[in-house]
Amino acid sequence: MTIRIYNTLNRKKEIFEPVKQGRVGMYVCGPTVYDSCHIGHARSVLTFDVIARYLKASGFELTYVRNFTDIDDKIINRANQIGIDCKTLAEKYINEFYEDMDALNVERPTIEPRATEHIPQIIKVIEILIGKNLAYQVDGDIFFAIESFKDYGKLSGRKLEDMEAGARVDVDARKRNPFDFALWKSIKPGEPAWDSPWGKGRPGWHIECSAMSTEYLGKTFDIHGGGKDLIFPHHENEIAQSEGAFGKPFAGFWIHNGFVNINQEKMSKSLGNFLMIKDILKSFHPEVVRLFLLSSHYRSPIDFTDKAMNEASTGLNKIYALLERVEEKKELSKINKVEPGKYYKHFCEAMDDDFNTARGIGVLFDAVRNINRLLDESKQGLSQNTIKDIILCKSDILKIGGILGILYESPGAYFEGKKSKSLEKKSIDHVVIEDLVKEREQARKGKKWAEADKIRKQLEVMDIVIEDRPEGTVWRVKS
């Protein structure tokens, strides 16, 4: 089984081969912790969460590093605004990040380093760069000299000459080239600072990732990821720093996820349309968020709309309803360890092709339909063969769910949770519904259809849907 990954570095899909056979080192740029996480963060984090899960499931021993940028202009500004120190601010948003991502069932990376805890490593890299004449000091600031690094621009496909033409960059007369960037910034009043050979100051934005990835994954590692926007300048600069300092190839594969739009608009401060994860989770089940975000390929842009979310919700219901249907059959409850079946294999084929979760979700629905069909066809009882097929297929569904990070609730808990949440929102008592359902069942027993239908209508207004099954009546909340 070979995995093919679209490598931003070469702008094509390439066969994935890690530096060390069987082991993968992956570094992903995490958030700058100065504000709550929005749906765009969720997409990035989920993309790499699924990649990490899949690599592990494929047998790789994975070291997954995702950093927190906990010192930076934005943090300083925000902290000063609110009147608290940077550390407290960062701590607050790191905790929020965990709350959001735990809610979204994101697995923790192997290591989650913070910039402020790696100042010595950062200083060391800067010293090497100065020693190699790739960086220069002006007052207490250190800048990287991009013209001294011959490969500058290879990730983003930029040429220095072209960039200078229509560039909009801060003019800093002290820089040799306008695109030179700060490795170290000297202390300013009211800013946190650390001792360094160049006096008190703090690291620039890009250097932390070079220092921390090297610390935990080595000078050359396999995968470096992040949002598309990070390609330039952030990742370009990381390459310049790391390859400049160590003279070795940095990351073998560069993976970048696409953006999330809101109703076809880019999320931006001016539009004020940032959708925060914690707010989305008030309206939608976390697995709906996952299913929605994973239903497009990670590199494509995706448009967040209520309609799309409701469709994802309908889809998730369908899968859980199937799982519940299987659970209700005693003869299907045997839990034996089952080898991967054809649906899981098809899913893996999709994932091997640049982590194509969209195609994989198609396979998931195929599997769901397959079991529903088998159950529909066996009204008279399940044959041994059918039982075997269903157990295998269900096991595939759960395996796929494990990679996508969905279907981890029991169907019962899932539907109960939905009911409670929906009824709570409408301030309707559970008991009221139960009573109406019982009343209707009585009416039906007496074949008083008009009365039964009237009650059903009543429930429908409350977004309650009735299912009369052979075993009895069940009610659900409309998705």
Added chain:
RNA sequence: GGCGGCAUAGCCAAGUGGUAAGGCAGCGGUCUGCAAAACCGCUAUUCACCAGUUCGAAUCUGGUUGCCGCCUCCA
């Protein structure tokens, strides 16, 4: 100005040389007291447009149009 991406049914979305996955919505059917759920069938002779390469293209090449992103903090 420079760099890059995208255009597939009513909507969402896979498919990168071999004859259009999947989901939602809709219609017809099975089931049902009627429904709901589920299943079955139907719903793109066609993949923005034009030319070319090829036995064969949604897929490759060139061009046109339209949309979007990055180049400034941004996932």
